[in-house]
Amino acid sequence: MSSVRVLVGTKKGAFILTSDASRKKWEVSGPHFAGWEIYHAKGSPVDPKRIYVSQTSGWFGQIIQRSSDGGKTWEQPGTPPGEPMTTPEGFPKGESNKFVYDTSPATGKPLTTHQFYDGTQHPWEFKRVWHLEPSLVDPDAVYAGVEDAAIFRTTDGAKTWHELSGLRGHGTGPQWQPGAGGMGLHTIVQDAKNPQRLTIAISAAGVFRTDDGGKTWAPKNRGLTSKYIPDPNVEVGFCVHRLASHPSRPSTVFMQLHWNVCRSDDAGDNWRNVSGNLPSDFGFPIAVHAHQPETIYVLPILSDSLHYPPEGKLRVYRSRVGGNEWEPLTNGLPQKDCYVNVLRGAMSVDTLDPCGIYFGTTGGQVYGSSDSGDTWAPIVRDLPAVLSVEAQALP
Amino acid sequence: MIRVELPFHLRTLAGVTGEITLEIEGPATQRSVLDALEARFPMLRGTIRDHMTFRRRPFVRFFACQRDYSHEPPDSPLPDEIASGAEPFLVVGAIAGG
Numbered sequence: 001m002s003s004v005r006v007l008v009g010t011k012k013g014a015f016i017l018t019s020d021a022s023r024k025k026w027e028v029s030g031p032h033f034a035g036w037e038i039y040h041a042k043g044s045p046v047d048p049k050r051i052y053v054s055q056t057s058g059w060f061g062q063i064i065q066r067s068s069d070g071g072k073t074w075e076q077p078g079t080p081p082g083e084p085m086t087t088p089e090g091f092p093k094g095e096s097n098k099f100v101y102d103t104s105p106a107t108g109k110p111l112t113t114h115q116f117y118d119g120t121q122h123p124w125e126f127k128r129v130w131h132l133e134p135s136l137v138d139p140d141a142v143y144a145g146v147e148d149a150a151i152f153r154t155t156d157g158a159k160t161w162h163e164l165s166g167l168r169g170h171g172t173g174p175q176w177q178p179g180a181g182g183m184g185l186h187t188i189v190q191d192a193k194n195p196q197r198l199t200i201a202i203s204a205a206g207v208f209r210t211d212d213g214g215k216t217w218a219p220k221n222r223g224l225t226s227k228y229i230p231d232p233n234v235e236v237g238f239c240v241h242r243l244a245s246h247p248s249r250p251s252t253v254f255m256q257l258h259w260n261v262c263r264s265d266d267a268g269d270n271w272r273n274v275s276g277n278l279p280s281d282f283g284f285p286i287a288v289h290a291h292q293p294e295t296i297y298v299l300p301i302l303s304d305s306l307h308y309p310p311e312g313k314l315r316v317y318r319s320r321v322g323g324n325e326w327e328p329l330t331n332g333l334p335q336k337d338c339y340v341n342v343l344r345g346a347m348s349v350d351t352l353d354p355c356g357i358y359f360g361t362t363g364g365q366v367y368g369s370s371d372s373g374d375t376w377a378p379i380v381r382d383l384p385a386v387l388s389v390e391a392q393a394l395p
Numbered sequence: 396m397i398r399v400e401l402p403f404h405l406r407t408l409a410g411v412t413g414e415i416t417l418e419i420e421g422p423a424t425q426r427s428v429l430d431a432l433e434a435r436f437p438m439l440r441g442t443i444r445d446h447m448t449f450r451r452r453p454f455v456r457f458f459a460c461q462r463d464y465s466h467e468p469p470d471s472p473l474p475d476e477i478a479s480g481a482e483p484f485l486v487v488g489a490i491a492g493g
Contacts, residue, residue, distance in 0.1 A: 035404055059454040059488045060404060060442040076438045094437030098446045 004350050005070065005392045006358055007051065008366055009038030012384035014053060016071045023356055023370035026379045032074065033065065040132050040345060040388045043070075047139040048392050052158060054129035054144075062128055064096045064158050070394075078159035095160045099126050099144070099152055102165035111168045114148065115177035124148045124168070131345065133188035137195065145185030149176060149202040153214065164214035172205070172219060172236045179203030179239045179258075180304075186344055187240070191267075192247035199253060199268055204239035207255070207268050220268030224257060242344040244286045246293035254296050254323070256286040256344070261298055263323050274323025279310045285347035289372060290355040294322040297329075297349075297357060297373060299342045308339040316359070318373050332376030333367065340365070345388035352393050360386025397428055398483040405443070405486065409436040414483055423478040425457060426469040443486060458485040 006017040013031025032038075036055045044050040053065040053074070065074045077096040101124055102108030116122035127147045135141035140157040150168050152161040176183060184203055191197035196213045199220070206221040219235040229237050239258035246252065255262040255271065260281050262271045275281035280300040289295035296319050302310045309315060314333045317326040340361035350356040357373050360366040364383040369376045399415045406412065417431045426449075433440050440446060443455055449469070451457070456465040460474045460482050476482040 034407075057404065059402075059452070060408075061452060062441065063408065063438075079438050094433065094440030097438075097441040100447055 002352060003394045004352065004356060005043070005048070005394055006348070006350075006366070006368070006379070007041040007043065007071070007388075007390045007392070008360055008383065008386060009041050009053075009345075009388035010360075010364070010384040010386050011037055014038040014041050014055075015380070015383060017366065017379050021352055023352075023368060026368075028380055029071070031384075032071070033063075036063070037128075038387060039128060039130050040390075042132050042134055042390045043392045044134040044139040045136050046134075048394055050134070050139045052132045052134060052142055054132055056128040062097050062099060062126070064129070066096075066158055077157050096158050099129070099146055099161055100163075101126065101150060101168075102163040107165050107169065108163075111165060111173060113174055114183065115175055117178060119177075121174060124150070127182065130184040130186045131188055133190065136190050136192060143188045143190075143198070145188050145200060147182045147184035148178075149183045149185040149205060151185055151188070151198075151200060151214065164210075166210070166215050167200070167208060167217045170208075170217045170219075175236050176202065176205035177237070187243045189243050189245050189253065191245075191250040193250050197250070197267070199243060199245075201240040201243050201255075203241065204258075205236045206238035206240050207243065209268050220264075221271070222269065223264075223271035224262065225260070225273070226258065241284045242286045244288045244296070246288045249293045252293065252322070254286050254288060256283050256298055258282065258304060261286065261323060274319070276319070276324035276326055278317055278326050279315075279328075283342075284344040285342055285359065287347045287349050287357065289357075290349050290351040291353060292320070292355075292372075295320050295372070296322065297347065298326075299347065299359060301341060307341040312336055312338050314338040314340065314361075316357075316373055316376075329369075329373040329376070331374060332369075343387055346386050348389045348391040350391040350393045356391060358389050358391050360389045362386065396480040397423055397431070397477065398480050399428065399432055400483045400485050401439075402486060402488045404488070405439060408438055408442065411436075416480070423473045424470050425464065425467065425473065428473070428477075428484055429469075454489045456487045456489050458487055459483075 002021045008015040013034040015030035019026045033055045039054045041053040049070040051067040055063040113121035129144045131145035133143040141155045144152040151164045187201040189199045199209045208217045209220045210217045241256045251267045253264045261275045264271045283301045287297045313335045316329040319326045340363035347359040355372045358368045362385040366379045368379045397417045
């Protein structure tokens with residue numbers, strides 16, 4: 001009998017929602033790491049019991065937590081007994097929380113400033129980990145997307161982290177600038193067929209891709225448009241909100257841009273608008289059905305100034321043809337007086353059949369559908385504001 | 396013996412419930428107290444001081460004997476009451492009001 005685990009990161013801790021495959025009755029555990037902002041929690045595709053968590057605080061900085069038993073117990077990598085991480089003098093290192101930008105003469109020397117809100121140059125300053133992307137093949141390997149935007153990697157179960165500095169150093173770094181929520185690297189998409197290829201997104205710089213395992217990167221924003229960017233050939237500057245791709249078709253990538261829903265069928269080399277009949281093409285999350293690569297989901301938000309659903313109706317929109325033609329999914333969702341937002345990391349699908357889909361709101365509700373979005377029900381209603389949702393199907 | 400009082404979230408992180416007591420060789424300073432604290436509780440590294448510069452994080456303050464030591468040089472001696480354990484060294488999350 002398979003089951004589902006949904007990892008929920010909130011402004012005040014992490015919660016774990018579990019159910020059997022029927023996805024009708026749910027158990028809620030938490031808060032884990034109570035009082036801390038949990039930007040992201042995600043399990044390893046190779047070992048679902050291995051979960052990585054980004055725990056963060058404006059006061060006390062960044063913490064990485066790891067579980068090897070599906071979230072029953074947690075540890076900071078490198079600190080528990082039996083996992084010695086010591087200096088030559090014998091002192092514990094506590095390196096798992098250490099995200100230090102590459103400033104080495106060989107690879108990091110020129111990586112000094114980005115563009116600030118006011119257009120001036122500003123030094124890179126680490127603030128937090130927005131996104132953790134466990135490797136598709138190794139439970140000890142994880143990518144981390146951080147603010148100020150950069151990508152780090154661990155290959156030792158998160159005991160130590162090292163920047164893939166070719167991203168910041170490829171040339172356009174001084175032109176990147178923060179979006180309203182900060183200059184975060186918030187999306188990391190692995191190519192299931194090509195382990196050397198990663199596609200990432202940064203607000204507000206855009207999409208970048210590596211085809212050599214992270215050594216070199218190139219902007220991939222051709223075809224994107226923004227009324228604030230008059231030059232149609234500009235390389236960077238786009239406030240990409242989220243990317244999603246189906247593992248069987250890694251060259252097809254879907255995007256929720258600041259405004260516009262877009263798709264690429266050449267791994268990001270070219271993008272086109274597929275917003276079609278959406279009531280608003282502004283929004284944050286985007287997800288792909290687990291078994292139908294052309295079925296995608298977005299959650300329209302009224303505008304960049306009004307972060308709530310149009311008409312006070314919470315509607316997921318589904319396209320079964322990869323965009324342009326969208327249908328509202330409303331059964332079980334509030335259709336009046338609803339003014340919550342759904343953030344970019346707060347929508348996820350499971351791989352059961354039929355596909356389950358989940359999203360969390362800034363009002364603390366987590367909604368789930370066990371029939372690909374046809375009907376919905378709240379799993380929990382009164383959590384703190386939800387920052388991230390990740391679903392895991394368990395054997 | 397040095398007594399150290401941590402804010403709630405750092406006590407949780409370190410897995411302690413009350414004050415921490417530390418033994419320090421040499422003079423009691425901010426640096427020696429925090430070095431000993433982090434050596435015993437490596438999970439606190441980076442939460443009070445920056446990993447690389449060892450500067451105090453902006454929203455963390457240090458108090459001792461009803462005085463603010465946040466802006467004192469890290470190698471300045473702390474009061475005798477701290478060195479003797481008569482008073483605790485307070486690590487405080489900076490929050491207006493109370």
